[in-house]
Amino acid sequence: MLTIERLTLQLPYYAHGHASWWKRRWATCLDELSLQFSAGEVHAVVGASGAGKSLLAYAVMGLLPTPARLNGQLCYQGKPLDEQRQRQLRGRELALIPQSLSALDPLVRTQRQVTWAAQRAGHAPANAWHSAQQALNHYQLDAHAQQAYAHELSGGMARRVLTAMAHVSQARLVIADEPTVGLDPHQRQRVLAALRELADQGKSVMLITHDLRHALPIADRVTIMRDGKRVETAPAHAFQGTGDLLVHDYSQALWLALPDNHFSTSATRQAPQLQQEADVA
Amino acid sequence: MRVIARIATRLSRLILVLLCVAVVSFGLMMASPIDPIDAYLGPQMAQVSPEQRELIAQRWGFDEPPAVQFGHWLRQLASGDLGWSHVYNQPVSEVIGQRFQRSIVLLGGAWLLSALLGFSLGVVAGAKEGSTLDNIISTYAFITASTPAFWLAILAVLLFSVTLGWTPTCCAGPTGTLSQDVTLATRLHHLILPIATLALLGIANVTLHTRARMLELMRSEVATHAFAQGASRIDVAWRHGLRHASLPAMTLAFASLGELFGGSILIEQVFAYPGLGQATVAAGLRSDVPLLLGIALFTALFVSVGNMIADTLYDVIDPRIKQGGL
Numbered sequence: 001m002l003t004i005e006r007l008t009l010q011l012p013y014y015a016h017g018h019a020s021w022w023k024r025r026w027a028t029c030l031d032e033l034s035l036q037f038s039a040g041e042v043h044a045v046v047g048a049s050g051a052g053k054s055l056l057a058y059a060v061m062g063l064l065p066t067p068a069r070l071n072g073q074l075c076y077q078g079k080p081l082d083e084q085r086q087r088q089l090r091g092r093e094l095a096l097i098p099q100s101l102s103a104l105d106p107l108v109r110t111q112r113q114v115t116w117a118a119q120r121a122g123h124a125p126a127n128a129w130h131s132a133q134q135a136l137n138h139y140q141l142d143a144h145a146q147q148a149y150a151h152e153l154s155g156g157m158a159r160r161v162l163t164a165m166a167h168v169s170q171a172r173l174v175i176a177d178e179p180t181v182g183l184d185p186h187q188r189q190r191v192l193a194a195l196r197e198l199a200d201q202g203k204s205v206m207l208i209t210h211d212l213r214h215a216l217p218i219a220d221r222v223t224i225m226r227d228g229k230r231v232e233t234a235p236a237h238a239f240q241g242t243g244d245l246l247v248h249d250y251s252q253a254l255w256l257a258l259p260d261n262h263f264s265t266s267a268t269r270q271a272p273q274l275q276q277e278a279d280v281a
Numbered sequence: 282m283r284v285i286a287r288i289a290t291r292l293s294r295l296i297l298v299l300l301c302v303a304v305v306s307f308g309l310m311m312a313s314p315i316d317p318i319d320a321y322l323g324p325q326m327a328q329v330s331p332e333q334r335e336l337i338a339q340r341w342g343f344d345e346p347p348a349v350q351f352g353h354w355l356r357q358l359a360s361g362d363l364g365w366s367h368v369y370n371q372p373v374s375e376v377i378g379q380r381f382q383r384s385i386v387l388l389g390g391a392w393l394l395s396a397l398l399g400f401s402l403g404v405v406a407g408a409k410e411g412s413t414l415d416n417i418i419s420t421y422a423f424i425t426a427s428t429p430a431f432w433l434a435i436l437a438v439l440l441f442s443v444t445l446g447w448t449p450t451c452c453a454g455p456t457g458t459l460s461q462d463v464t465l466a467t468r469l470h471h472l473i474l475p476i477a478t479l480a481l482l483g484i485a486n487v488t489l490h491t492r493a494r495m496l497e498l499m500r501s502e503v504a505t506h507a508f509a510q511g512a513s514r515i516d517v518a519w520r521h522g523l524r525h526a527s528l529p530a531m532t533l534a535f536a537s538l539g540e541l542f543g544g545s546i547l548i549e550q551v552f553a554y555p556g557l558g559q560a561t562v563a564a565g566l567r568s569d570v571p572l573l574l575g576i577a578l579f580t581a582l583f584v585s586v587g588n589m590i591a592d593t594l595y596d597v598i599d600p601r602i603k604q605g606g607l
Contacts, residue, residue: 061509089511090508091511095509098506100502104503107521107600116510120510121511151601
């Protein structure tokens with residue numbers, strides 16, 4: 001459904017230090033990244049902070065800040081996904097569940113925000129309210145939550161509102177950016193189950209997370225990223241036992257460093273640094 | 282019940298503010314070199330003997346300590362008697378009433394115009410950051426924000442009244458005509474220039490603040506999320522921007538009531554418009570103590586009520602500002 005080929009993203013920065021503060025330099029945030037997302041699958045993109053996961057999401061959506069340098073090819077359903085097409089498809093074919101709960105407008109009631117999302121996705125104004133109602137009910141948000149403002153919702157409820165906003169758009173590619181951060185196990189299960197359900201409806205779900213352990217039960221495929229590069233893409237069932245099915249040392253070490261695998265770090269040579277990154281995860 | 286309690290607290294605070302203003306302005310009057318007897322006598326000062334002055338002072342209670350005098354004044358205030366203005370030879374309350382009727386048209390017109398226009402311009406400029414339109418609006422706002430009101434008023438009179446002859450040079454109506462004979466059209470004709478000048482200055486402030494809030498919003502996660510849903514810039518500005526920007530715009534609009542009042546004193550002076558501002562200047566120059574005190578209290582009431590309205594409206598716009606707080 002979505003093919004990413006040799007995607008390179010560079011963002012400008014101004015270096016500190018002697019006589020270089022006026023000179024713009026370019027930091028490479030995504031480095032020759034190639035990935036493929038298929039319909040009906042949950043594809044988890046896992047990596048430590050700064051691996052470029054969220055930037056990947058913004059690059060696909062076309063929401064990068066203007067001075068960004070982007071090279072490589074994005075293909076959506078066989079046709080190149082350029083800036084103009086991104087603008088057409090945003091909210092209709094491509095949906096983003098943002099990382100931060102502050103993406104909800106604090107001054108607008110839940111129901112109305114979801115209705116706006118429906119209108120932006122091309123629903124007729126008369127239908128939009130009804131679709132929003134359905135989406136909210138689908139995610140078990142009751143009448144009270146529908147009339148609430150963002151600050152009156154719990155973390156889990158706000159997440160479900162964001163998911164409902166993506167759901168109401170009927171988009172076929174859903175990008176969920178860290179949807180389980182700060183949620184208790186029960187709420188996390190609910191959010192992940194909702195994503196799995198989207199994939200089962202034939203949509204393609206990109207699940208961006210640093211939490212390998214919780215992504216595995218619902219994911220079909222897992223891509224490990226590090227420093228803007230793809231380390232490895234493996235089917236979810238490869239993450240089992242001692243990780244022998246994993247090709248790359250880094251992903252193996254990441255897998256073995258999980259608490260369930262006894263925090264073992266002896267498997268690789270780069271152990272100390274990896275332990276640190278696994279802690280972040 | 283809660284509504285009543287809230288109104289009661291607001292009112293008691295308002296009374297407290299007015300009391301403070303009364304104490305301070307009365308203190309300033311006592312400390313000023315104005316001699317009320319001289320002011321009352323005017324040019325007849327020379328014909329009055331010291332004994333007679335003594336008699337007046339005794340009759341008016343000037344021989345008593347300031348605190349007692351303040352008490353007298355407060356008691357009269359409470360019964361609704363603001364005193365007698367010797368400049369206009371009328372009760373102070375009547376002077377303020379008449380003058381305010383004229384001023385409120387000028388003030389209200391300028392205020393509405395500056396709030397509405399300033400807000401719209403700010404929203405447009407903020408939504409289209411960096412565009413030519415934004416540059417024009419910002420430049421205009423920066424220039425007018427740093428222009429003194431009276432200077433702009435003088436320029437306006439020179440250009441529109443003297444050179445072009447489009448608008449009258451002074452007053453609320455043609456000279457030599459009784460105020461009840463002046464038609465509405467003529468009244469408006471006399472108001473155009475003062476209102477425009479006063480509004481022009483208010484617009485700049487509201488525009489700049491609204492624009493700043495809009496820029497912040499357009500870069501926020503709320504806007505990014507809206508863009509991800511396929512919203513256009515206009516959509517984001519209209520649905521999210523209006524709500525977010527209305528808060529600072531409203532604060533400023535109501536807070537600027539006092540400033541506008543000050544501005545109107547200058548403007549009324551330049552245009553010789555017989556409003557409350559001109560009465561203030563006359564009362565100050567001719568030592569009309571009761572009128573000055575009355576105007577000071579009235580202005581404080583006016584500005585406080587404005588701020589009270591803004592306070593109440595916050596709850597309506599931003600649900601995060603909890604109800605029930607003081």
